[in-house]
Amino acid sequence: MKYGMTGKILRIDLTDLTYAVEEPDEYIYRTYYGGSALACYYLLNECPKGTDPMGPDNLLIFASSPLVGSGIPGSNRYSVAAISPLSGIYGEAEAGGWWSPELKRAGYDAVLIKGKAEKPVYLWIHDGQVEIRNAGALWGKGTGDAQDIIKNDLGVKRVSVAAIGPAGENQVRFACVVNGLKHTNGRGGLGAVMGSKNLKAIAVRGKQSPDFHDKETLKRVIEWYANNFMDHPIERVLHDGGTIGWDVTELDEAGILPTYNFRSGSFEKADDICGETFHKQYFIEAGSCQGCVIRCKRVARSDGPYKVDPAYGGPEYETAAAFGSLCGVSDLEVVCKAHELCNKYTLDSISTGATIAFAMECFENGLLTAKDTDGLELKFGNQKAMVECIHKVANREGIGDLLAEGSRRASETIGGGAKKLAMHVKGQELAMHEPRGKGSLGLAYALSSTGANHTEGPHDYLFQEGALGVSDLPELGILEPVPAIELTPEKVRYFALMQLTWNVFNTLGLCIFTAGPGKLLKMNQVAQAVEAATGWNVTLWEIMKLAERTVTLKRAVSVLHGITRKDDCLPDRFFQPLEGGLLKGMALEQEVFEKSLDLYYDMRGWDRNTGIPTAGKLVELGLGWVNKLLGQQ
Amino acid sequence: MSVTFQPKGLLKSFCREYLNGEEIIELNNKEGQTIEAVCLEIGLPLNMISLFVVNEKPKPKDYLLKNGDRVKCVAIIGGG
Ligand code: SF4
Numbered sequence: 001m002k003y004g005m006t007g008k009i010l011r012i013d014l015t016d017l018t019y020a021v022e023e024p025d026e027y028i029y030r031t032y033y034g035g036s037a038l039a040c041y042y043l044l045n046e047c048p049k050g051t052d053p054m055g056p057d058n059l060l061i062f063a064s065s066p067l068v069g070s071g072i073p074g075s076n077r078y079s080v081a082a083i084s085p086l087s088g089i090y091g092e093a094e095a096g097g098w099w100s101p102e103l104k105r106a107g108y109d110a111v112l113i114k115g116k117a118e119k120p121v122y123l124w125i126h127d128g129q130v131e132i133r134n135a136g137a138l139w140g141k142g143t144g145d146a147q148d149i150i151k152n153d154l155g156v157k158r159v160s161v162a163a164i165g166p167a168g169e170n171q172v173r174f175a176c177v178v179n180g181l182k183h184t185n186g187r188g189g190l191g192a193v194m195g196s197k198n199l200k201a202i203a204v205r206g207k208q209s210p211d212f213h214d215k216e217t218l219k220r221v222i223e224w225y226a227n228n229f230m231d232h233p234i235e236r237v238l239h240d241g242g243t244i245g246w247d248v249t250e251l252d253e254a255g256i257l258p259t260y261n262f263r264s265g266s267f268e269k270a271d272d273i274c275g276e277t278f279h280k281q282y283f284i285e286a287g288s289c290q291g292c293v294i295r296c297k298r299v300a301r302s303d304g305p306y307k308v309d310p311a312y313g314g315p316e317y318e319t320a321a322a323f324g325s326l327c328g329v330s331d332l333e334v335v336c337k338a339h340e341l342c343n344k345y346t347l348d349s350i351s352t353g354a355t356i357a358f359a360m361e362c363f364e365n366g367l368l369t370a371k372d373t374d375g376l377e378l379k380f381g382n383q384k385a386m387v388e389c390i391h392k393v394a395n396r397e398g399i400g401d402l403l404a405e406g407s408r409r410a411s412e413t414i415g416g417g418a419k420k421l422a423m424h425v426k427g428q429e430l431a432m433h434e435p436r437g438k439g440s441l442g443l444a445y446a447l448s449s450t451g452a453n454h455t456e457g458p459h460d461y462l463f464q465e466g467a468l469g470v471s472d473l474p475e476l477g478i479l480e481p482v483p484a485i486e487l488t489p490e491k492v493r494y495f496a497l498m499q500l501t502w503n504v505f506n507t508l509g510l511c512i513f514t515a516g517p518g519k520l521l522k523m524n525q526v527a528q529a530v531e532a533a534t535g536w537n538v539t540l541w542e543i544m545k546l547a548e549r550t551v552t553l554k555r556a557v558s559v560l561h562g563i564t565r566k567d568d569c570l571p572d573r574f575f576q577p578l579e580g581g582l583l584k585g586m587a588l589e590q591e592v593f594e595k596s597l598d599l600y601y602d603m604r605g606w607d608r609n610t611g612i613p614t615a616g617k618l619v620e621l622g623l624g625w626v627n628k629l630l631g632q633q
Numbered sequence: 634m635s636v637t638f639q640p641k642g643l644l645k646s647f648c649r650e651y652l653n654g655e656e657i658i659e660l661n662n663k664e665g666q667t668i669e670a671v672c673l674e675i676g677l678p679l680n681m682i683s684l685f686v687v688n689e690k691p692k693p694k695d696y697l698l699k700n701g702d703r704v705k706c707v708a709i710i711g712g713g
Contacts (some may be wrong), residue, residue, distance in 0.1 A: 018678060142642070231687065233678050233681045234681070234682070234710060237643040237646070237681075237708075237710070240643070240646060241642075241643050245642070245643055246642065246643050246708070246710045247642075247709075247710070248642075248710065249641050249642035250641055250642050250643070250683075250708055250709050250710075251711075253684070253705060253707045254683065254684050254707055254709055256709075272643065275642060309685065392693060433711060438711070441711075455710075458711075459709065459711025461683035461684070461709040461710075461711065462683070462709075462711070464683065466679060466694065467680055467683065468678075468680040468682070470680075470682055484683065484709075528713065536699050555667050582686065582689075582691065613668065
């Protein structure tokens with residue numbers, strides 16, 4: 001690799017505390033680029049069916065990408081991937097911040113970690129050097145303390161630390177990884193994989209950025225973006241209000257704000273937890289990721305009864321809804337506190353809120369009693385009980401030990417109808433978007449290879465007639481707007497194409513808020529930026545094929561680990577009428593949904609009956625070698 | 634003889650001078666005009682508005698306003 005990447009992959013074996021450096025052929029980089037596609041390549045090759053997610057043979061991958069560090073707004077992300085302890089299939093989560101560019105400056109494109117250290121350790125990767133250091137003094141600490149101790153230990157202030165807190169150490173199945181205290185690889189329980197390996201943190205620092213091929217073009221795009229983003233309505237509102245500022249009130253008004261464990265689409269106290277209230281009462285400043293002018297991050301502080309520490313940033317929309325409307329909690333200070341605790345303990349705020357909401361519904365239905373909950377009156381709206389539950393989950397105490405297993409496993413243990421109340425797909429809890437009011441989002445949840453995932457595809461309203469995103473669709477071959485709610489064949493086509501654009505960003509290390517349909521930087525410009533970074537002759541066609549390869553690789557990992565078409569489903573609740581809000585009475589139709597899945601498999605080149613990518617499709621994508629792994633050909 | 638427009642959440646920032654610190658914009662003599670025309674007049678970006686709710690019911694942007702109508706304008710972006 002001459003441009004864009006370091007050309008080096010770092011392998012760590014924690015069992016014998018050794019490391020090795022690999023220099024993959026350029027063919028590997030051009031086929032898989034980085035991020036999630038590169039992670040899948042290694043997982044398919046090295047984690048056979050039956051790999052225990054918490055065992056030493058699970059491969060934990062931190063993967064950057066060629067665009068990272070180029071300065072293109074949003075090009076600061078990385079994927080963490082492994083076999084997920086939450087779903088048992090492909091697990092992946094992305095984060096921004098500074099960690100990914102710093103890893104490349106430290107000399108590596110990705111870190112692959114196997115084995116299990118006998119005692120807690122952390123990795124110190126700096127200017128090509130690698131040290132595996134004792135983390136005994138860090139174990140049991142939250143991310144803030146752990147980061148401070150590491151910085152002191154190394155005597156380096158400007159070090160970027162991706163770490164786990166007690167939830168990761170205790171192998172909570174939805175523990176996450178947090179870098180810089182504010183940026184989370186949230187989903188899929190990858191923090192628990194770190195914990196299972198006795199790996200507390202990875203600290204990175206370097207002075208040498210990889211060379212980029214056409215710096216002039218990159219500079220032009222960066223300047224153009226900086227000069228124009230405030231004229232783009234979406235980028236402007238993201239800059240002005242963050243994600244917490246663009247959703248709660250709006251979704252509530254539209255009747256699709258997940259409320260009371262997805263029973264209703266409207267929360268009577270939505271205004272108390274919305275962006276405006278947040279900005280009036282708890283907002284202290286905006287934050288950012290490396291090289292991004294949007295600055296959508298929010299920092300919260302409170303000196304009230306719950307005392308919120310600004311060091312951990314502030315809640316995104318997902319967190320506000322998960323600990324707010326979903327649990328029936330209307331005190332925004334409590335929501336901010338829940339966010340802080342999640343980043344300190346390293347808990348995925350979506351799965352944590354969703355699992356507590358599930359437990360609340362179980363409690364209200366008598367499936368859990370105060371005897372099971374250590375005396376907590378775990379009813380919707382009981383904010384004290386909710387906060388107590390977060391502590392208990394992170395430390396696996398009492399009821400927390402059951403909930404730390406995630407809603408699917410907890411519902412199996414509770415029994416007696418609890419399964420119907422667990423809002424998950426393939427074991428991963430739904431994010432805070434209501435599929436009864438967003439047609440293609442239901443497909444995204446059902447078809448994602450990681451389980452319910454809201455970043456698997458776009459949110460439909462932006463592409464209905466007259467909406468801002470419509471003018472961005474023709475470059476993808478979509479010439480008509482699509483209705484927001486209905487599931488039509490055209491909608492399935494739209495989803496299949498748009499899913500590619502959202503997925504490829506996880507391979508390119510690019511933020512979905514800065515680029516793609518409906519955003520300022522268009523897909524053609526993304527292709528040009530990749531060409532400028534790498535020096536390869538890159539077209540939009542290549543990027544879209546890379547996207548298709550990414551989606552198919554993820555599917556292949558999950559197929560290898562046991563999923564079939566029958567797992568591509570939604571909880572029964574979504575085929576029942578919504579109980580409240582503007583769309584009250586709205587339900588998905590099972591037959592229409594199944595037909596949409598049929599069409600999707602046809603479009604994707606996956607078998608309709610099994611959901612497995614066909615032998616021909618794999619060969620067409622340059623993935624013929626995967627056929628053997630899947631027992632095909 | 635008036636209708637009211639209520640831009641929800643982030644849409645408020647596009648018509649602050651009409652809102653003048655309030656939540657709702659009260660407009661006279663709009664009967665017979667479309668929602669679209671009034672949005673353009675008060676500076677609301679139509680391509681960001683996903684939903685118009687008139688008297689608690691969704692309506693299209695070419696709905697003709699009647700005296701006393703209460704219009705909410707909602708932008709749904711999603712993600713995050
Ligand atoms: S838009 Fe927000 S999340 Fe994305 S890179 Fe910029 S600051 Fe980070």
